[in-house]
Amino acid sequence: MNILIDLGWFFKQRKKQYIIGIVTLIFVALLQVLPPKIIGYIVDDVTSGSLTSEQLTKWLVILAVSGVLMYIFRNIWRVMIYGSSIVLARTIRKQLYDHFLKMSPAFYQKRRVGDLMAHATNDVSAVQQTAGMGVLTLFDSLSTGGFVILTMALTISWKLTLIALIPIPLMIVMTRFYGKLLRKHFRTAQEAFSSMNDKTQESISGVKVIKTFGQQEEDIKDFQQLSEEVVEKNMRVARVDALFDPTIGGIFAVSTILSFIFGTRFILAGEMTIGDMVAFSTFLGLLTWPMLAFGFLFNIVERGNASYTRIRNLLSVDPEVQDVEEAIDERPKGELKVDIDSFTFPDDSKPALQDIHFSLKQGETLGIVGKTGSGKTAILKLLLREFDDYSGLITFGGHSIQHYRQQRLRESIGYVPQDHFLFSTTLAENIAFANPTVQMEEIRLAARLAHIDEDIQEFSEGYKTIVGERGVSLSGGQKQRISIARALLMKPELLILDDSLSAVDAKTEEAILRSLKETRHGETTIITSHRLSAIQHAHNIIVMEQGRIVESGTHTELMALDGAYKEMYDLQQLEASVEQGGEA
Numbered sequence: 050m051n052i053l054i055d056l057g058w059f060f061k062q063r064k065k066q067y068i069i070g071i072v073t074l075i076f077v078a079l080l081q082v083l084p085p086k087i088i089g090y091i092v093d094d095v096t097s098g099s100l101t102s103e104q105l106t107k108w109l110v111i112l113a114v115s116g117v118l119m120y121i122f123r124n125i126w127r128v129m130i131y132g133s134s135i136v137l138a139r140t141i142r143k144q145l146y147d148h149f150l151k152m153s154p155a156f157y158q159k160r161r162v163g164d165l166m167a168h169a170t171n172d173v174s175a176v177q178q179t180a181g182m183g184v185l186t187l188f189d190s191l192s193t194g195g196f197v198i199l200t201m202a203l204t205i206s207w208k209l210t211l212i213a214l215i216p217i218p219l220m221i222v223m224t225r226f227y228g229k230l231l232r233k234h235f236r237t238a239q240e241a242f243s244s245m246n247d248k249t250q251e252s253i254s255g256v257k258v259i260k261t262f263g264q265q266e267e268d269i270k271d272f273q274q275l276s277e278e279v280v281e282k283n284m285r286v287a288r289v290d291a292l293f294d295p296t297i298g299g300i301f302a303v304s305t306i307l308s309f310i311f312g313t314r315f316i317l318a319g320e321m322t323i324g325d326m327v328a329f330s331t332f333l334g335l336l337t338w339p340m341l342a343f344g345f346l347f348n349i350v351e352r353g354n355a356s357y358t359r360i361r362n363l364l365s366v367d368p369e370v371q372d373v374e375e376a377i378d379e380r381p382k383g384e385l386k387v388d389i390d391s392f393t394f395p396d397d398s399k400p401a402l403q404d405i406h407f408s409l410k411q412g413e414t415l416g417i418v419g420k421t422g423s424g425k426t427a428i429l430k431l432l433l434r435e436f437d438d439y440s441g442l443i444t445f446g447g448h449s450i451q452h453y454r455q456q457r458l459r460e461s462i463g464y465v466p467q468d469h470f471l472f473s474t475t476l477a478e479n480i481a482f483a484n485p486t487v488q489m490e491e492i493r494l495a496a497r498l499a500h501i502d503e504d505i506q507e508f509s510e511g512y513k514t515i516v517g518e519r520g521v522s523l524s525g526g527q528k529q530r531i532s533i534a535r536a537l538l539m540k541p542e543l544l545i546l547d548d549s550l551s552a553v554d555a556k557t558e559e560a561i562l563r564s565l566k567e568t569r570h571g572e573t574t575i576i577t578s579h580r581l582s583a584i585q586h587a588h589n590i591i592v593m594e595q596g597r598i599v600e601s602g603t604h605t606e607l608m609a610l611d612g613a614y615k616e617m618y619d620l621q622q623l624e625a626s627v628e629q630g631g632e633a
């Protein structure tokens with residue numbers, strides 16, 4: 050029952066609705082007691098031959114009125130209690146969503162998307178059940194059961210009532226035991242569901258790779274195996290589930306047998322009338338639901354418990370990167386100074402960056418080059434505050450980047466990542482992602498600067514063309530340029546192109562770089578690239594090797610050094626001339 054206490058914060062929020070719901074529920078329970086009592090009276094009056102038509106009408110009117118009231122009250126409690134449980138699901142889903150958005154990439158590196166989705170769907174619905182059906186069954190079983198038992202004891206025979214209740218403690222013990230078992234199995238079933246969810250997500254996202262490598266059959270086998278596990282673990286849950294009803298039914302049967310044996314004796318002894326016995330057995334029938342509900346209650350509550358524990362475990366993970374107290378609430382602007390002594394990725398053993406020192410005045414362009422895995426993106430990740438755990442200091446506009454509100458820092462940086470992500474919406478909305486209210490003219494201007502406007506005009510619906518599964522498929526270069534337009538639209542103080550021109554041809558690359566140079570006068574730019582043509586005109590270029598800066602300077606200075614940069618340059622020139630020769 051812990052979960053009902055753990056959800057106390059929500060019950061407090063919806064106090065009014067729950068009170069109305071529970072009070073009407075209790076009224077219904079009270080009203081339910083009337084019909085058997087009335088039937089008992091009618092039976093006795095019929096047996097004694099004293100029933101008048103007036104009396105019969107009176108009883109029938111009472112029955113009809115209580116029926117109408119029960120109809121109204123049942124409706125009210127459903128709206129109040131079930132309605133609140135839907136609000137709870139929405140609240141928890143929002144808590145999870147807010148939490149997901151607060152978390153840094155390190156969090157996602159450790160967790161699987163399918164698992165996170167399972168938390169936001171299956172687990173939330175199990176908790177919703179607890180706040181709806183769970184609360185209902187708790188109060189319904191207690192109030193209906195309580196009133197029925199009290200009426201039986203006080204108006205018919207307390208002795209027979211006690212006899213009928215003899216097997217109840219056994220029922221409580223058994224349902225508690227099943228409840229514990231159920232919680233354990235339900236948790237493992239939810240974990241299996243998470244894994245299957247994850248597999249489905251991964252297979253659908255990676256379907257092209259799976260097909261290209263002819264791995265469909267293997268993938269189907271993997272999926273089947275996970276699916277089998279889900280079935281097997283849910284079967285365990287179902288097996289425990291299946292124990293509740295027969296146990297309760299069995300115990301109820303014992304109660305009925307006991308009350309018939311002893312009821313007949315009491316009638317023969319003159320302690321009870323036949324009408325009393327008829328009423329008593331109807332009351333016993335009314336106890337079926339509270340008893341079953343009691344079983345349901347354990348069932349629902351234990352599922353809710355397991356799911357709420359999973360959700361709370363997830364919510365209790367603090368974001369690695371957080372705003373400091375009284376963080377600067379302004380967009381940083383000005384000189385960028387990077388002094389990183391050392392940085393190691395979480396769970397990694399050797400540093401990814403060491404002794405990285407450079408500065409960049411406002412309006413300047415920095416080029417970062419180096420072999421794959423040399424640490425170019427790692428520097429950018431620290432600038433974006435994806436990780437805070439490094440020794441050294443990065444300042445932007447004279448303050449440590451860790452002293453700005455993260456939101457402000459991110460607003461001032463237009464980051465075009467290597468792996469582009471476009472949403473399944475229109476091209477215009479994809480470009481205006483960071484500022485959805487922006488005018489179409491500005492969207493087009495950004496697209497023109499990124500040299501994607503012409504391509505977009507060629508699509509049948511222009512800027513309204515939908516991207517992704519439901520719409521047009523874009524080439525790698527087109528996606529890159531849309532991502533660049535998206536970043537440019539933010540009018541960032543610092544534009545970062547992380548190898549973002551790799552999929553466009555040399556001519557388009559040059560045109561984009563020229564537009565950037567012409568339009569971004571006072572703003573700073575960082576470009577990482579394998580292709581030296583992209584950074585050749587930068588004010589400063591750093592050459593990375595195994596997480597360290599091995600050379601730095603302008604293109605001319607670096608060429609004069611005759612080191613790693615010159616070697617890369619010569620190699621790329623050679624490649625270019627071979628390609629040209631090949632084409633000729």
Ligand SMILES: Nc1ncnc2c1ncn2[C@@H]1O[C@H](COP(=O)(O)OP(=O)(O)OP(=O)(O)O)[C@@H](O)[C@H]1O
Nearest residue numbers: 394395397401419420421422423424425426427428
């Ligand atoms: N999240 C991470 N966790 C652990 N190690 C990482 C992580 N990201 C990158 N690395 C490692 O850090 C090193 C530097 O990677 P980085 O992505 O900065 O290289 P890069 O120069 O940008 O390469 P590329 O040009 O291929 O993008 C690599 O050895 C890489 O394996």
